[in-house]
Each structure stands twice: as C-alpha cells, then as structure tokens.
Amino acid sequence: MIKSIKDYKIYAPWERAFNKVATPFEHFLHQQxxxxxxxxxxxxxxxxxxxxxxxxxxxxLFHTHLTISLGGFSIDHSLHHWINDGLMALxxxxxxxxxxxxxxxxxxxxxxxxxxxxLAAIGGVAFPALIYVYINAGLPSENGWGIPxxxxxxxxxxxxxxxxxxxxxxxxxxxxxxxIVDDLIAxxxxxxxxxxxxxxxxxxxxxxFFGVLLAFNRFGIHHPxxxxxxxxxxxxxxxxxxxxxxxxxxxxxxxxxxxxxxxPEFFQNHMCNLTEDFNRHPIGPNHMLHDEQKATLHHMxxxxxxxxxxxxxxxxxxxxxxSLIVIPLFALANAxxxxxxxxxxxxxxxxxxxxxxxxxxxxxxxxxxxVAFIAIKLGIARLPKNASMSQLFGVSFLGGIGFTMSIFIxxxxxxxxxxxxxxxxxxKTGILFASLFAGLFGYIWxxxxxxxxxxDH
Numbered sequence: 001m002i003k004s005i006k007d008y009k010i011y012a013p014w015e016r017a018f019n020k021v022a023t024p025f026e027h028f029l030h031q032q033x034x035x036x037x038x039x040x041x042x043x044x045x046x047x048x049x050x051x052x053x054x055x056x057x058x059x060x061l062f063h064t065h066l067t068i069s070l071g072g073f074s075i076d077h078s079l080h081h082w083i084n085d086g087l088m089a090l091x092x093x094x095x096x097x098x099x100x101x102x103x104x105x106x107x108x109x110x111x112x113x114x115x116x117x118x119l120a121a122i123g124g125v126a127f128p129a130l131i132y133v134y135i136n137a138g139l140p141s142e143n144g145w146g147i148p149x150x151x152x153x154x155x156x157x158x159x160x161x162x163x164x165x166x167x168x169x170x171x172x173x174x175x176x177x178x179x180i181v182d183d184l185i186a187x188x189x190x191x192x193x194x195x196x197x198x199x200x201x202x203x204x205x206x207x208x209f210f211g212v213l214l215a216f217n218r219f220g221i222h223h224p225x226x227x228x229x230x231x232x233x234x235x236x237x238x239x240x241x242x243x244x245x246x247x248x249x250x251x252x253x254x255x256x257x258x259x260x261x262x263x264p265e266f267f268q269n270h271m272c273n274l275t276e277d278f279n280r281h282p283i284g285p286n287h288m289l290h291d292e293q294k295a296t297l298h299h300m301x302x303x304x305x306x307x308x309x310x311x312x313x314x315x316x317x318x319x320x321x322x323s324l325i326v327i328p329l330f331a332l333a334n335a336x337x338x339x340x341x342x343x344x345x346x347x348x349x350x351x352x353x354x355x356x357x358x359x360x361x362x363x364x365x366x367x368x369x370x371v372a373f374i375a376i377k378l379g380i381a382r383l384p385k386n387a388s389m390s391q392l393f394g395v396s397f398l399g400g401i402g403f404t405m406s407i408f409i410x411x412x413x414x415x416x417x418x419x420x421x422x423x424x425x426x427x428k429t430g431i432l433f434a435s436l437f438a439g440l441f442g443y444i445w446x447x448x449x450x451x452x453x454x455x456d457h
Contacts, residue, residue: 036158096253148359
C-alpha cells in the first residue's frame with residue numbers, strides 16, 4: 001500500500017504549512033497580494049520621509065550618482081535613474097512573462113473568455129486618456145495623457161483577495177486578464193509615445209540582439225543564462241537608443257521558451273526509473289544516503305526543472321525578488337510627495353491633477369463597466385461566471401488604482417521639459433488620491449452594496 005506523507009515522521013514540523021499544493025494561479029494571486037501589501041507599506045514610508053525633517057536628505061539620496069565602467073565604456077546615472085531604468089526592467093520582465101503566459105495558457109488563450117476583459121481593458125485605457133486630454137487640451141501638460149491609462153494589478157488584486165468569497169473567482173480572473181491587457185497597452189504606449197530622440201543605430205542593434213534571443217528559443221536553448229546575458233546587452237543598446245530601456249525586459253520575456261525540455265510522459269517514465277535506482281540501495285544509519293542515491297536525487301532535480309517550461313519557472317522565481325525589492329524601491333524613490341495641505345485645494349484644481357483623477361476614477365469606470373455592459377448587451381461577450389453587473393461595476397473602480405505604472409509614465413511624460421517638476425508633482429498627487437479613492441470605493445461597493453446574480457436584476 002502506498003503511504004502518504006502523513007504516514008511518515010516529519011523532522012521539520014514548521015514546514016507543514018508548505019505541504020499544501022497550490023495551483024499556479026493561486027501562487028500568482030498570493031504573490032500579487034504580497035506585492036500590494038509591501039507596496040502600500042513602502043508608499044507610506046516614502047510619504048513620511050518626504051514630509052519629515054530629513055526630507056532633503058531623502059531627496060538627495062536618490063540623486064547620488066552610480067557609475068559602472070568597463071575599460072573605456074561607462075554608464076553613469078543617478079540612483080533614481082538606475083531604479084527606474086535598471087531595476088524596473090526586471091519588473092517589466094515579469095510583466096512580459098505574465099502577458100505571454102496569459103496569451104498561451106491563461107484567460108486570454110480562449111477567445112470566448114478573453115473578449116470581455118480585452119474590450120473592457122481597451123475602454124479602460126481609451127476613456128481615461130480622452131478625459132485627460134479634454135481637460136489639458138492645448139496646455140504643456142497635454143503629454144501626460146498616458147498617466148491615467150494604467151491599472152496597478154497588485155493593488156487591485158489585493159483589494160479583491162481581501163473580499164474573499166464575496167467575489168466570485170471568475171471575476172478575479174477577469175480583473176487579472178484585464179490588467180494584463182492594460183499592461184500590454186501601457187508598455188506599447190511607453191515604447192511608441194514616450195520616447196526621446198531616437199538613436200537609430202542603437203535601436204537597430206537592440207533588435208539584432210532581440211533576434212539572437214529568438215534564435216535561442218528557436219534552437220531549443222532552455223537555460224536562462226544566455227537569455228539574461230544577451231538581454232543585458234540589449235538593455236544597454238535600448239538605453240542608448242532613446243526608447244525606454246525597460247522595454248528590453250519585455251522583449252527578453254517574450255523570447256523565453258514556453259515549452260519544457262521534457263514532455264510529461266517522458267518525465268513520468270524517467271522519474272519511475274530514477275525512483276527504482278534510488279530504492280536499490282539500502283538507507284544508511286541515521287538516514288544517511290549513499291553516493292549513488294545522492295547522484296540519483298540530482299538527476300531527479302534536473303528532471304523536475306526540465307519538465308517545467310522556463311517561462312513558468314522564471315515567472316515563479318522572479319516574482320518574489322521583484323515584489324520585495326524592485327517594487328518597494330521604486331515606490332520609495334518615486335512616491336515621496338511633499339504634501340502642503342494649505343495648498344491642497346488649489347493643487348486639486350490644477351489641470352494635471354484634475355485630469356489624472358478624473359481619468360483614473362471616471363474614465364476607468366466608464367471605460368471598463370460601460371464597454372463591458374454594451375458588449376454583453378450586444379451579445380459580443382458574456383458576464384464572468386457567477387458574477388453580476390453590479391459586481392463588475394465595483395471591479396471597474398478597482399481598475400482606477402493606477403499606482404506603479406501611472407507613476408512610471410508620469411516620470412517619462414515631462415522628462416527635461418520646462419515646468420516638468422511641478423507637473424510631475426501634480427500628477428503624483430492625483431495618482432495617490434485617485435488610487436486611494438478608487439480602491440476604497442471599489443472595496444466598499446463590492447463588500448456592502450454589490451448584488452449577487454440571484455438578486456441583481
């Protein structure tokens with residue numbers, strides 16, 4: 001009779017909690033929730049520092065220059081620049097992996113399921129931009145139209161997860177798919193519209209190295225090291241090209257293989273053979289393993305890696321460091337806003353602040369819920385399973401949490417533009433207040449007001 005793990009003595013009882021098997025989607029939700037909570041904490045820290053007696057030291061810290069040089073080649077940027085252009089490339093790498101996974105095997109792989117979040121995401125991008133342009137038309141701040149387009153997937157999903165069973169699972173997957181499409185559009189907008197003067201040679205070299213990455217994929221190279229080495233070179237050329245360097249993270253992710261080295265049938269037979277090899281040797285005293293058993297375990301470990309696609313493995317491996325290091329550092333470097341409450345009323349009426357807030361709150365709700373409602377009424381799409389329009393309306397408010405990507409685009413919108421610092425401050429203020437309002441209202445609506453399908457008419 002085959003014994004279960006419960007039949008054996010466990011020498012690390014504190015690790016029992018890790019024996020629960022979770023699906024990749026459950027892992028994804030857990031990681032996004034962790035990111036949202038850490039991001040929230042670091043945002044509070046940044047706001048405290050920016051409004052404390054050490055505000056100037058906090059500000060100057062991120063203007064410290066760091067130089068990397070190799071022979072006659074060197075890259076010299078401020079710490080703020082290294083975080084936004086360097087570390088954030090890893091964030092965009094994870095975003096790229098998520099986009100590719102969703103398109104291949106996720107919610108976006110089935111057209112019937114994907115059509116609603118795709119249409120809702122397009123509406124949730126278009127209407128905020130249009131509202132912002134309407135308010136800022138003809139002003140120097142008009143270039144900030146991309147700021148209210150983005151949805152922060154980590155914050156939005158954290159709010160949904162906190163609601164537990166009050167929200168159907170299908171509505172969570174709808175928001176995930178919508179946010180992924182939203183990210184894809186935002187990345188395209190950054191690459192096309194928020195680009196400085198182009199260095200065509202550097203841009204051409206970037207695509208040459210992207211071609212090398214695609215060749216790696218085509219010829220079946222599964223080890224991640226060659227992809228990171230070539231991706232790093234592509235990042236350097238992208239940095240010099242004028243196109244934002246973080247796009248190199250997306251392109252590297254798109255080249256990562258989505259097929260495993262071993263197919264599941266071969267893996268199953270191979271593991272059976274290895275298990276037989278392991279069992280041929282008696283267990284030594286004090287449960288010590290023989291050298292042959294240790295070698296067999298190494299082969300088993302290699303096989304476990306080989307049956308997993310590099311895409312899935314890297315997404316899993318990078319989510320935690322990006323969540324706990326990259327995103328918190330980005331928030332610490334960018335979310336610190338000196339709040340002058342005596343001028344807050346005037347700040348709220350500035351075109352940039354008003355455009356960002358109106359776009360993230362009104363634009364997202366009109367775009368997501370409005371387009372979804374029309375698509376469902378026309379029979380183009382269908383409501384997520386066990387969800388109501390009332391609940392989808394609440395989720396559309398959560399789509400107005402635009403924190404990370406919105407701040408990122410704001411940093412690009414008026415770079416080296418006269419008056420850019422003031423407009424950036426106004427944009428960040430609008431992002432913070434709009435995200436706070438959208439998150440709280442969406443949570444309260446879904447928890448206390450939204451009706452389930454059996455009561456919604």
